[in-house]
Amino acid sequence: MNPVILDLEWNQPMSRDKTVTEPVVLNGEIIRIGAVRFSEDMEILDTFSICVRPKFYKKIHFAVGRVTGLESSSLTYGQPFPAAFDKFMKFCGDDPCILVWGTEDERVLRTNLAVHGIDDTVLKRFIDIQVIFARRVTKDNRQYGVSAAIEHYGLPLDLKAHDALNDAIYTYRIAKQMQVMQYIPDEYEKILTEIEEEKRLQRELRFYRTFPGIESIQAGMKDRKITLCRCPECKGRMTRTKFTFISEKKAIAYAKCDDDGEYLVTLKFSLCPDGKYDVTRSFTIPSAQQRDEYDRQIAVSGQ
Numbered sequence: 001m002n003p004v005i006l007d008l009e010w011n012q013p014m015s016r017d018k019t020v021t022e023p024v025v026l027n028g029e030i031i032r033i034g035a036v037r038f039s040e041d042m043e044i045l046d047t048f049s050i051c052v053r054p055k056f057y058k059k060i061h062f063a064v065g066r067v068t069g070l071e072s073s074s075l076t077y078g079q080p081f082p083a084a085f086d087k088f089m090k091f092c093g094d095d096p097c098i099l100v101w102g103t104e105d106e107r108v109l110r111t112n113l114a115v116h117g118i119d120d121t122v123l124k125r126f127i128d129i130q131v132i133f134a135r136r137v138t139k140d141n142r143q144y145g146v147s148a149a150i151e152h153y154g155l156p157l158d159l160k161a162h163d164a165l166n167d168a169i170y171t172y173r174i175a176k177q178m179q180v181m182q183y184i185p186d187e188y189e190k191i192l193t194e195i196e197e198e199k200r201l202q203r204e205l206r207f208y209r210t211f212p213g214i215e216s217i218q219a220g221m222k223d224r225k226i227t228l229c230r231c232p233e234c235k236g237r238m239t240r241t242k243f244t245f246i247s248e249k250k251a252i253a254y255a256k257c258d259d260d261g262e263y264l265v266t267l268k269f270s271l272c273p274d275g276k277y278d279v280t281r282s283f284t285i286p287s288a289q290q291r292d293e294y295d296r297q298i299a300v301s302g303q
């Protein structure tokens with residue numbers, strides 16, 4: 001395995017209508033590639049730096065210019081992207097393990113490959129050092145920039161930042177402090193599983209939630225935080241029918257999101273020993289039978 005830290009600089013389209021959208025939406029066109037290859041015991045073996053001459057966004061976006069110090073004239077030289085990528089892959093050697101800070105660089109690189117019609121399956125999934133840092137070093141799950149992590153370790157800021165190779169070197173220094181290879185691959189897999197599980201729980205909580213300590217059924221039906229339905233998928237506003245009781249302690253309604261479709265909303269009241277109620281609200285995809293049941297109830301209650 002050849003561990004390689006990669007950092008990219010990219011230019012942005014001047015405006016939305018100048019954005020390339022086929023075959024993919026190109027939000028960033030790569031203009032610099034920097035990389036550091038190191039041994040498994042974290043010694044630098046080689047560095048890589050290349051200027052990429054953009055094909056689509058040839059004028060520097062003011063925000064990119066401000067951060068990188070590059071001008072439009074800095075984009076007139078260098079290699080076309082396919083040749084630059086080829087050189088980068090040769091630099092990586094066999095079986096590269098590409099490490100990056102955050103998730104942006106992988107996304108941008110794959111989009112650039114797609115726009116040039118280059119197969120990206122040669123690249124295995126990248127390792128995000130940032131997420132390892134936030135979950136195993138600071139353990140606060142916050143998003144840290146490279147400079148914040150440099151500061152965390154009290155490392156020198158002696159290189160000009162926002163230069164692809166310098167940023168790759170900074171990232172390498174952080175990785176060395178972290179002894180990053182100890183997390184790869186097993187602990188990294190665990191982190192990704194943790195994140196997936198957290199996402200799943202959050203999603204479940206949106207679909208299925210209990211509101212405790214509600215005084216009465218009437219009070220529950222008047223409680224906006226219970227009855228106001230936001231789409232469990234996109235959190236957007238939904239239109240909802242009136243709630244109808246299908247039993248003494250169970251009310252249902254239909255709610256609809258323009259993007260995600262229709263949900264059956266169920267409020268279930270359960271009486272607690274203290275005389276108050278727990279209200280469980282759930283969003284489910286209604287069956288035809290449930291739809292019929294609801295329509296019948298509405299007809300019976302004369303609404």
Ligand SMILES: [Zn+2]
Nearest residue numbers: 231234257260
């Ligand atoms: Zn929705």
